[in-house]
Amino acid sequence: MEITKQFAKFIVNCTYESLPKDVQEAVKERILDTVGAAVAGEHSWKGKEAYLQAARELYPGTLAPWGSGEKSFSLGAVLTTNCAYAHAVELDDGHKNGGCHTGAVVVPMALTLGAVLGRQPQEIMTAIVLGYEITYRILEQLPPTQIGRGFYPSSQLDVFGAATVAGKLYGLDEEQMANALGFAGQQTAGFMEITVNGKEDKCIQVGSCAAKGLAAAIYAREGLKGCLTVLEGKNGFFRAEGKDIDLEKVTAGLGKEFRIRDTYSKLYPMCRHAQAPVEAVLDFLEEGAFQPEDVVKIWVGTHQVAYNLTGAIKEPHSQSDSKFSIAYGIAAALRDRCFGMKHLTPVYYEDPELWKLAHKVTVEVDPQVQSVYPGKRGALVEVTLKDGRVCTRELYDLKASPNNPVGWDTIVQKYTNNMEGTLPEDVTKKILDIVSHFEQEYSSQGLERLLHC
Known part of the structure; x- marks a missing residue:
């Protein structure tokens, strides 16, 4: 069975109740950490206004990105913008040894799309876990060959995470979900050269994964057929970007071992x-x-x-x-x-x-x-x-890495530091309270409203 189909079956059947307790708690850490990074990025990214002006012209619509009440953007543009903010100042999380910043895409995408679709917080949390899971399982097979060949992991792989999040929140069936992943694989793009020339605005390259993943899910929802062998095929993703891939490991332990546990948080705004x-x-x-x-x-x-x-x-x-x-x-x-x-x-x-x-x-x-x-x-x-x-x-094991965890209180302190001088103090506290009890909230709309302040 193609890897896309194996992933799809797992994604469609996974529920919040099936997630281990520590994974449920880890999601809240990822949400808080990423929201703090995104707010800091929205206030500090020098390219923000130029990007927004371009997005107004390219992707007009009726929605507003975080940090704004201006409802002038399409859904894809809003998702791209929110995700770009999360990556803008290098405060976003990443895989422990894979060089991929997944939270910057899957967390804002799940929060924003979940609110647009009216999904409940536990559904959003499950989508986030799955976004990390699929991205990381593909990623694990690629270091150091992927970077060595000039591919930028985040903009290559986060499309899969974005398609997973969108597919789960749209409620795709197994066939549709497999097709969405197939489409995602055909839309990966981005090179390491961005870290040499153009890195001032490389967050756009990462943020655009959200729009590509959204498109992949919608294509599949409407019945279009994706490339189901996009990963393991003789001309597929693994052959292009990896070496000596162990295909069995890609799906081994699926549903029993959750890769979100392999995420580090950055305590400093730098590479x-x-x-x-x-x-x-x-x-x-x-x-x-x-x-x-x-x-x-x-x-x-x-x-x-x-x-x-x-x-x-x-x-x-x-x-x-x-x-x-x-x-x-x-x-x-x-x-x-x-x-x-x-x-x-x-x-x-x-x-x-x-x-x-x-x-x-x-x-x-x-x-x-x-x-x-x-x-x-x-x-x-x-x-x-x-x-x-x-x-x-x-x-090697920095503070806030999987082998040197710091706990919720340190993530809260980082969040508080990131929010200083950005949103009003009462808004900062309200966001923290919502995320702390996210699985108990009746709607994600409250958090989304606060992020538009």
Whole structure:
């Protein structure tokens, strides 16, 4: 049986009641984490107004995206916009070793489409779990070949998650759901070059997965036939982007093992590949290992992908540069003992003092770190001090990763920090209360209304 059909059977028959309790709780963490990232993105993404103007012209309609009451956009445009916001400032979650940001697409899509269709919160939560599940199961077979061949995982794979969410919320049957996944596979697009040139607005590339997934589900609902062998076929997705794929593993344990558990949260608004050395320096400072003025130089050993994405920039000149620079992240950590949204603003990323600190950092590919990638993604950090001491740390399991969980309270604190200076405090509290008890709410309309403030 084709993998699309196996997935479809599982998607259609999965219910909220069949989800383990920890998975039900994990969904609420993913909702809160992503909503906070999206609100921060909506307020901080420099390309927002230009994008909205383009969307008004390209996709007119009667709906409004988050952060606005302007009902001038189509459903596809609203879904794309909300998802783009969630990815805009690199605060969205991701797979523990797959380089894919799934929450940025499946969570806003489920919340918005669920509200439009009048679905109940438990239905929305189930759709979110399924969106992660299908995306991650396909993703697991691809690192590191996919990135090595130049494909950007999020914009390639999140279409499958989006189609899953839409298909579940539209109530597609098994045949329709399989066709939707078939259509999704034919609409994947996006290359790693976006992290080199054009990364200022790469969130559009990720957000557009929502519109493509929506289209896939609607095509299937209307009876069109998707490519059912799009994954395992001799000219299909796995052959194009992977190597030595174990097809049995793709569906093994389906319905018993839930991949949403393999999700990390970001505690810093920057590329995940830059975060291990930044966290290591913050840990040193918290432990009192040294003071910032004691530092002579810092050496970071990382893997090739992290070096390519985040190893070169020492003097950022844009928000996007600041999110993709290990050296700048370390400089901010040294001086300010944190790395937060303020560090994505010009007054910080163009600060000569931070540039000077960044030039103390050397980033190289380390054979040891490279040898365990992609099963582990981290860094070696050596801090040389004025008194001759060298503080060394090897870090792979960052805080808020599956092997180093932080719990609900830390996710709430991150959410609260992200919302500061964006929505009114009473709205922030109301959103938190709704998400905390999401499965008990009678309607998702209340949350959607608050997100339009």
